[in-house]
Amino acid sequence: MYRSILSIAFSAAAALGASSIAASAAWEPVRPVEFIVPAGTGGGADQMARTIQGIVTKHNLMKQPLVVINKSGGAGGEGFLDVKASQNNPHKIIITLSNLFTTPLATGIPFNWKDLTPVAMLALDEFVLWVNAEKPYKNVKDYVDALKQASPGSMKMGGTGSKQEDQIITVGIEKASGAKFTYIPYKGGGEVAVQLVGNHVDSTVNNPIEAIAQWRGGKLRPLCVFDGKPMAYDEPIADGKAWKDIPTCKSQGLDMEYLMLRGIFMAPKATKDQVAYYIDLFNKVRATPDWQEFMKSGAFNTTFMTGDDYAKWVETEEKRHQVLMKEAGFLAPSN
Amino acid sequence: MEELANLFHGFAVALQPFNIMVMILGIVLGVVIGVLPGLGGANGVAILLPLTFSMSPTSAIIMLSCIYWGALFGGAITSILFNIPGEPWSVATTFDGYPMAQQGKAGEALTAAFTSSFVGALFAVIMITLVAPLVASFALQFGPAEKFAVYFLAFCSFVGLSKEPPFKTIAAMMIGFALAAVGLDSITGQLRLTFGVTELLNGFDFLIAVIGLFGIGEILLTMEEGLAFRGGNAKINLRVVLQTWKELPAYWMTSLRSCLIGCWMGITPAGATPASFMSYGIAKRVAKRGNNFGKGEIEGVVAPETAAHAAGTAALLPMLSLGVPGSPTAAVLLGGLLIWGLQPGPMLFVEQKEFVWGLIASMYLGNLVGLIVVLTCVPIFAAILRVPFSIIAPLILVLCAIGAYSVHSSTFDVVLMLVFGVLGYLLKKCNYPLAPLVLAIVLGDKAEEAFRQSLLGSQGSLGVFFSNALVSSIMILGLIALFWTAIQEGYTRLRTRLA
Numbered sequence: 110m111y112r113s114i115l116s117i118a119f120s121a122a123a124a125l126g127a128s129s130i131a132a133s134a135a136w137e138p139v140r141p142v143e144f145i146v147p148a149g150t151g152g153g154a155d156q157m158a159r160t161i162q163g164i165v166t167k168h169n170l171m172k173q174p175l176v177v178i179n180k181s182g183g184a185g186g187e188g189f190l191d192v193k194a195s196q197n198n199p200h201k202i203i204i205t206l207s208n209l210f211t212t213p214l215a216t217g218i219p220f221n222w223k224d225l226t227p228v229a230m231l232a233l234d235e236f237v238l239w240v241n242a243e244k245p246y247k248n249v250k251d252y253v254d255a256l257k258q259a260s261p262g263s264m265k266m267g268g269t270g271s272k273q274e275d276q277i278i279t280v281g282i283e284k285a286s287g288a289k290f291t292y293i294p295y296k297g298g299g300e301v302a303v304q305l306v307g308n309h310v311d312s313t314v315n316n317p318i319e320a321i322a323q324w325r326g327g328k329l330r331p332l333c334v335f336d337g338k339p340m341a342y343d344e345p346i347a348d349g350k351a352w353k354d355i356p357t358c359k360s361q362g363l364d365m366e367y368l369m370l371r372g373i374f375m376a377p378k379a380t381k382d383q384v385a386y387y388i389d390l391f392n393k394v395r396a397t398p399d400w401q402e403f404m405k406s407g408a409f410n411t412t413f414m415t416g417d418d419y420a421k422w423v424e425t426e427e428k429r430h431q432v433l434m435k436e437a438g439f440l441a442p443s444n
Numbered sequence: 445m446e447e448l449a450n451l452f453h454g455f456a457v458a459l460q461p462f463n464i465m466v467m468i469l470g471i472v473l474g475v476v477i478g479v480l481p482g483l484g485g486a487n488g489v490a491i492l493l494p495l496t497f498s499m500s501p502t503s504a505i506i507m508l509s510c511i512y513w514g515a516l517f518g519g520a521i522t523s524i525l526f527n528i529p530g531e532p533w534s535v536a537t538t539f540d541g542y543p544m545a546q547q548g549k550a551g552e553a554l555t556a557a558f559t560s561s562f563v564g565a566l567f568a569v570i571m572i573t574l575v576a577p578l579v580a581s582f583a584l585q586f587g588p589a590e591k592f593a594v595y596f597l598a599f600c601s602f603v604g605l606s607k608e609p610p611f612k613t614i615a616a617m618m619i620g621f622a623l624a625a626v627g628l629d630s631i632t633g634q635l636r637l638t639f640g641v642t643e644l645l646n647g648f649d650f651l652i653a654v655i656g657l658f659g660i661g662e663i664l665l666t667m668e669e670g671l672a673f674r675g676g677n678a679k680i681n682l683r684v685v686l687q688t689w690k691e692l693p694a695y696w697m698t699s700l701r702s703c704l705i706g707c708w709m710g711i712t713p714a715g716a717t718p719a720s721f722m723s724y725g726i727a728k729r730v731a732k733r734g735n736n737f738g739k740g741e742i743e744g745v746v747a748p749e750t751a752a753h754a755a756g757t758a759a760l761l762p763m764l765s766l767g768v769p770g771s772p773t774a775a776v777l778l779g780g781l782l783i784w785g786l787q788p789g790p791m792l793f794v795e796q797k798e799f800v801w802g803l804i805a806s807m808y809l810g811n812l813v814g815l816i817v818v819l820t821c822v823p824i825f826a827a828i829l830r831v832p833f834s835i836i837a838p839l840i841l842v843l844c845a846i847g848a849y850s851v852h853s854s855t856f857d858v859v860l861m862l863v864f865g866v867l868g869y870l871l872k873k874c875n876y877p878l879a880p881l882v883l884a885i886v887l888g889d890k891a892e893e894a895f896r897q898s899l900l901g902s903q904g905s906l907g908v909f910f911s912n913a914l915v916s917s918i919m920i921l922g923l924i925a926l927f928w929t930a931i932q933e934g935y936t937r938l939r940t941r942l943a
């Protein structure tokens with residue numbers, strides 16, 4: 110209530126000042142915009158959405174409030190179906206993670222990303238192979254050797270969710286190394302990192318932001334990053350090592366690359382003006398120091414894409430996920 | 445010693461006028477959030493999070509944690525007055541709190557609940573102050589098998605110690621397990637029991653079930669009994685607070701036991717809900733007047749409230765020191781920390797001393813402020829029961845509907861709530877206990893998840909539940925609790941035979 114009164118006051122003030130210029134401006138939201146998160150509170154997508162909400166509020170980037178709503182049911186299926194059902198409603202946007210592809214493929218719910226209107230890719234999230242710092246594995250080779258010596262299935266890989274990105278990477282590592290893991294799914298990335306600290310699993314593929322605190326605390330050790338090139342951040346984190354110093358898995362003989370989409374979509378049948386409004390909004394968000402600080406804290410890959418480039422990228426990724434999930438046997442019977 | 449100096453520095457930070465104002469505002473907002481069933485602490489904190497972005501991190505976390513306290517206090521109000529638990533951990537409070545209100549002892553029940561909450565939380569904060577570093581390493585020993593053992597103990601201590609007919613208890617519990625199984629199977633990533641209905645993707649949310657089973661079910665029962673709303677003769681002056689306080693020290697043993705259960709469950713982190721059920725179950729069996737539990741016994745309010753709040757408070761510790769939230773509300777607070785650029789984890793206590801000790805100091809003060817605020821309002825809350833039922837019932841219905849809607853912003857949930865209401869009415873008419881059903885909905889899928897994670901890790905061997913001293917001792921405790929009645933009987937028989 111308090112917030113909406115405030116925002117009405119702000120928008121009235123802004124409207125008075127901008128009325129002369131605004132004549133040429135195209136579409137703008139006329140009521141609060143729902144920002145759907147197809148995942149639970151506290152996870153990576155949720156943190157990003159709430160950071161954006163905070164930046165928009167703090168820098169007064171929108172005249173209408175932006176309201177974050179979590180719809181995590183059915184591995185995010187609830188959120189995607191909700192946006193799919195809201196066609197012609199430009200006041201609803203959704204932030205995606207890899208479950209944009211994996212959830213429909215694994216569960217067979219009636220949804221495909223083409224049902225939505227692509228807006229922009231905000232960033233790509235990295236994946237890093239982590240082991241407990243007490244363990245003797247100093248590099249990928251040590252670890253892969255240990256994997257091969259252990260009896261198949263006795264080494265445990267912890268990850269977030271089932272038949273989602275973490276398990277896809279695990280299958281990729283198995284293929285590249287010839288070893289066999291037992292994959293144990295947990296609810297959230299933070300929990301996975303702590304299970305590794307407590308030695309309840311042998312390795313994880315946590316995102317940087319999920320494991321950075323334990324790395325700084327000297328409890329975990331990063332072995333390699335599943336990207337084509339090392340990460341860009343050179344500020345030392347632990348033992349004088351920075352994100353930049355983590356080698357790529359490929360260069361260490363573990364041929365697997367995986368990046369996770371952090372992108373924005375909106376409801377079906379959005380017009381060009383409406384998409385342009387949100388692209389402009391996210392460009393403003395990206396320009397703030399708060400956003401850059403957030404990108405740094407999570408060691409994100411800051412690739413930004415819109416329009417056809419973005420749609421093409423998503424299409425390629427979808428095909429890749431289809432292949433990866435088929436090989437791993439993760440497809441729902443109906444797919 | 446250094447910790448103590450840090451704490452006093454923390455008090456100095458928390459006692460700045462602006463922070464005290466923020467504290468009171470947070471408590472009041474929190475009570476309002478707690479009174480609305482379904483809105484809940486987690487949602488409330490999430491909605492109000494952006495409000496705090498303009499404050500310093502310390503003021504912001506003080507405000508948010510005070511909302512958390514307020515919601516914890518507020519949850520007890522609707523449980524006692526209307527039999528509608530606003531939060532999972534308030535369910536056990538209704539068992540004796542609501543009968544007390546019906547007997548015109550609403551003021552006593554509220555005072556006992558608020559005071560116990562305060563005691564529980566205070567105990568946990570003192571523990572956090574003294575043994576924070578030790579506790580963090582204890583929490584690390586908890587893998588899936590240990591977690592399952594804790595849930596197992598919660599189920600066993602509630603079922604084994606219950607005095608209901610065992611088959612009705614088991615039947616009710618099985619309905620709960622079946623409802624908990626609906627939705628996404630988190631181990632295989634496939635949908636279960638949804639029959640292609642997309643509304644069921646999310647499964648049955650605990651809060652919807654509870655609002656329906658308890659709130660709507662109760663209204664239906666009252667209507668059948670001729671619209672009489674009992675409890676109108678509640679004493680409504682502040683003297684009732686003092687009178688109740690005179691009675692409470694007699695239950696010090698129950699309090700202490702509940703504090704310990706709560707702290708332990710908060711740290712592990714199993715959470716406040718199993719803590720409240722476990723504490724109630726044990727108190728029922730051990731207390732002198734245990735046979736009267738469920739009929740309006742003040743001790744039956746003290747036990748779950750103390751444990752729930754000790755657990756809720758202790759749950760903040762694993763969040764700060766390990767980055768693992770012990771409750772949904774703690775998860776939202778965790779998101780807040782990250783937005784302010786604070787990284788929870790082992791280094792937080794070293795690098796952000798001012799913040800951490802400011803937060804701990806605000807726990808002491810926020811709790812005290814909260815207690816004063818809610819106790820002065822006891823007469824007002826108790827007076828609500830004097831409003832005629834024909835006016836209050838529609839209001840409760842509206843409150844329930846808003847609560848059910850706000851959980852997932854979905855109208856389907858409101859319909860679901862009504863269905864659960866009818867189910868709750870029928871079960872009560874047939875004398876099936878609702879508590880085991882609720883316990884199974886809340887903890888069923890978590891227990892299942894931990895069980896299957898453990899078996900994945902052990903490659904199918906059940907031996908994992910007895911693989912080390914920690915997990916075996918929890919499992920054995922659970923088995924003792926489950927067969928407590930049989931053990932007791934066997935012991936008595938053995939003694940008579942020997943005699």
